[in-house]
Amino acid sequence: MSAASGRARRVLVTGANGMLAHDLVPALRAAGHVVSALDRADLDVTDAAQCVAGVTGHDLVVNLAAWTAVDDAESHEPQAFSVNAVGAANLARAAAQAGVRIVQLSTDYVFDGLATEPYAAHHLAAPASAYGRTKAAGEWAVRALCPDSWVVRTAWLYGAGGPNFVTTMLRLAGERDELSVVADQHGQPTSTLDLADLLVRMIAADAPAGVYHGTATGETTWHGLAQAVFEHQGLAPARVRPTTSAAYARAAPRPAYSVLSHDTLLTAGISPIGDWREGLDRHLSG
Template structure:
């Protein structure tokens, strides 16, 4: 029997992309958060003892950045304690772990792209909970690889691309923040990177464990991202007409959670050691809009 790979959070944005790309020759078990609640240590232990996976890809996460400010206990329960539960059971049963983290572990006050060893200093609860999860995973399961990514978008789940398309149909004018910089990254490209790492692990029995950065390129502002979304959506017929998009400063758009001003990730280490090339998010966006169009055509 081929090696089992367990994907947690299989109905989330990245989890859905992972299951859509799951290699046919592998025995992949995808469990949604309703099927495996990683907050429950007993459920996690029983699941891993039963499946005996060689590798666990953890795509389960609490990602509601603003809600986390008033719901810190739940954010930590999933992003920290839940990760610790997976890490303990993985170590007990000899499984490797691939885990997704975020650019929000950084303060966002550096003009230089963040390297993996840059000091972390999250400025919101979500980022702090994800950092706690990283630390617990590394401490409890040395056979773990953390892939930090940023500004995730896709055809499934809630994200900036889908929000912009919805607002474009409702309004003629929009204001979008222009002084926060980051790297849009598609769920599909993250899934492809994780499957590439899985193949290496299954072939070699190990990986260069640790923390790595993986994101789309080039860096841009939310405003520039929105403009490109509307340009492409109009070109492919998803939008009849693009709204006027006004650039605004962060302080003109207050949110419960503070966002990093500049959270561009340095990807050199993952390119050298993991052979993961940074995808061009313009191309990834084109593919994402095609998927959204297909869903619209099929009424899903």
């Protein structure tokens, strides 16, 4: 049972110390919503009773609580599962019991990364990493336990509220004459400010339940993103050299292709996030 379109909600946001919450919480409040922003110290999503108590009194739940350490998840999959899957299930069950909607943030890692065209929202999940498996399980749990839900997948996030690739490139630009960046992984760099705006617009539109992709439009590689950061700062992009994923082997495999389609947003009449370069320019100029 969802609140009426355009009406102010009482919103519970979990994972409130994370990078996306840094921009989403003020965006929700600016839109007139009353927000309870809780982090793990306030609400442990792996505790079902805490989830029931936390959801009580709210009209909408936005679950940003997650185990996001992709490489560590390979050796700590049970722990990642307890947060990304069991925690999501606990919140979804509590939301369903309270008769409210839940927004579950997910990831491009639920796909195998082998596609050659943008992944549609309905594309079969086939995660290649522990992190991806646990997030896919969380998606399934939310949709099964609280059908009046939104799963919003995002990718290549950066923002002012936490460590990220763009911040790292800015730091390395001042420390090294040259750096090597992977050029064989394709994706959509997405600003947390832009994703927060999309989520606020989806809430205002009372979008139909289902799976959506919250990424910027267009695509590039990590190498292309690094060069764009350098260009914006007035630095020579040639200082960024291309390399391969094999040269930077990590515990968790990275999807080679993480470009996501915005088909369900368009069907719902909601404009996707704009071009990734525009979002990056706003972020770096802010």
